[in-house]
Amino acid sequence: MKFLGALSLLVASASAFSPAAFTPRSSSSSSSALKQAAFTDAEKQVILDKVAKIFEDTPSQEFTPYVGNIEATFPGALDNLSLENKVVSILAEKGFTADNTLLATSLCCDELARRLEDDFVKIYGNNFNLGGLSGFPFAGNTGFGAMAAHIPDDGSCLIIYGPHVGISKSGEVGKVERVGIELVDNCCGSAIAASNYLKGITDGGAVIKTAIQQFTDFQQGAVQELILPHGKRLSDAGDDRMKELPYALYDSQDMLMQDIVKGGAAGGKKNGFAVLGGIQINTAPDTLDYFHPLRFDLVNTDGEVIEDLLPKLSE
Numbered sequence: 001m002k003f004l005g006a007l008s009l010l011v012a013s014a015s016a017f018s019p020a021a022f023t024p025r026s027s028s029s030s031s032s033a034l035k036q037a038a039f040t041d042a043e044k045q046v047i048l049d050k051v052a053k054i055f056e057d058t059p060s061q062e063f064t065p066y067v068g069n070i071e072a073t074f075p076g077a078l079d080n081l082s083l084e085n086k087v088v089s090i091l092a093e094k095g096f097t098a099d100n101t102l103l104a105t106s107l108c109c110d111e112l113a114r115r116l117e118d119d120f121v122k123i124y125g126n127n128f129n130l131g132g133l134s135g136f137p138f139a140g141n142t143g144f145g146a147m148a149a150h151i152p153d154d155g156s157c158l159i160i161y162g163p164h165v166g167i168s169k170s171g172e173v174g175k176v177e178r179v180g181i182e183l184v185d186n187c188c189g190s191a192i193a194a195s196n197y198l199k200g201i202t203d204g205g206a207v208i209k210t211a212i213q214q215f216t217d218f219q220q221g222a223v224q225e226l227i228l229p230h231g232k233r234l235s236d237a238g239d240d241r242m243k244e245l246p247y248a249l250y251d252s253q254d255m256l257m258q259d260i261v262k263g264g265a266a267g268g269k270k271n272g273f274a275v276l277g278g279i280q281i282n283t284a285p286d287t288l289d290y291f292h293p294l295r296f297d298l299v300n301t302d303g304e305v306i307e308d309l310l311p312k313l314s315e
C-alpha cells in the first residue's frame with residue numbers, strides 16, 4: 001500500500017532528526033537541549049497526524065483517468081500526495097517541524113492554486129502569501145522581509161512558488177474542469193491572457209498597452225511585461241504553446257524569487273529557508289493535482305544554497 005510506505009518513510013525520517021528521543025538524557029543536559037528533545041518528540045507525532053489527515057481528505061488516485069496523460073505530458077511531475085509526503089519527510093530531517101516552520105507561498109490567485117497550499121497549511125499552519133496573478137511574487141522584497149520577521153525563533157521557512165496550468169480530462173493542456181461550471185475553460189487565465197497579448201506582438205498587429213501604469217489592473221500589466229522575453233520561445237513551441245507557457249513563466253518567476261530570497265535571506269532564522277519551485281498542474285475536481293518540481297534548495301541566511309534537495313524528490 002503506497003500510503004503506508006510513505007508513512008513509514010516519514011516515521012523513519014522523523015526519527016532520524018530526533019536522536020535525543022532514543023538516548024538517555026543526563027541530568028546535566030542544558031535546558032535548551034532538553035527543550036529541543038521534548039519539542040522534536042512532540043512534533044514528530046504532530047506531523048504524522050497532519051499528513052494522515054490529508055490522506056483522508058484526498059481523492060483516490062487509483063480512479064483517476066489522468067495518470068497516463070499527465071505523466072506523458074509533464075515528465076517529472078509528482079501527484080500532490082507523493083510530493084507532500086516527500087517534502088515533509090525530507091524537511092523533517094533538516095529540522096523543519098510543524099511548529100517551527102513558517103509556510104510562504106507565491107502561487108496564482110486562482111482558487112485551484114489553493115489546493116496544494118491548503119495541504120501544506122494543514123501541515124505547517126497559516127501561510128504568508130507572497131504571490132499574485134500567474135504566481136508572480138508581487139509582495140516583493142518588502143513582503144519577503146515582513147514574512148521573514150514572522151519565522152519562529154530558531155525556526156524554519158518553507159517557500160513554495162510557481163505558475164499553474166490546467167489539464168482537462170480529455171488531455172487538453174491549458175483548460176480544466178471546475179466545480180459547478182459546465183464550460184471547461186482556461187487555466188491559468190492570467191497566463192493565457194498574457195500569452196495572447198504576447199502572441200499579438202510577435203505575430204504583429206497588436207496595440208501595445210501600458211496597463212502596468214493602471215492600478216486597476218496592475219498585476220496583469222506586470223505579468224504581460226514579464227512574459228515579453230519569452231516571445232520567440234513560445235512562438236517556436238507551436239502547437240505546444242500552452243505546455244511551454246508555464247515553463248516560460250516559471251523561468252521569470254524563478255529569477256525574481258532567487259533575487260528576492262537572496263536579498264532577504266539575512267532575515268531568516270536557524271534552519272534558513274527551503275525553497276521549492278515548480279509548476280502546479282491542476283486537474284478536474286475529483287482527481288489529484290500534480291506538481292512538477294524544478295527547484296528544491298536549502299538556503300542559509302547568507303542566501304547561499306547549502307544543499308540541492310531536488311534529486312531527493314525523484315528517489
Ligand SMILES: [Zn+2]
Pocket residue numbers: 108109110133134135164187188189190191
Ligand atoms: Zn492562474
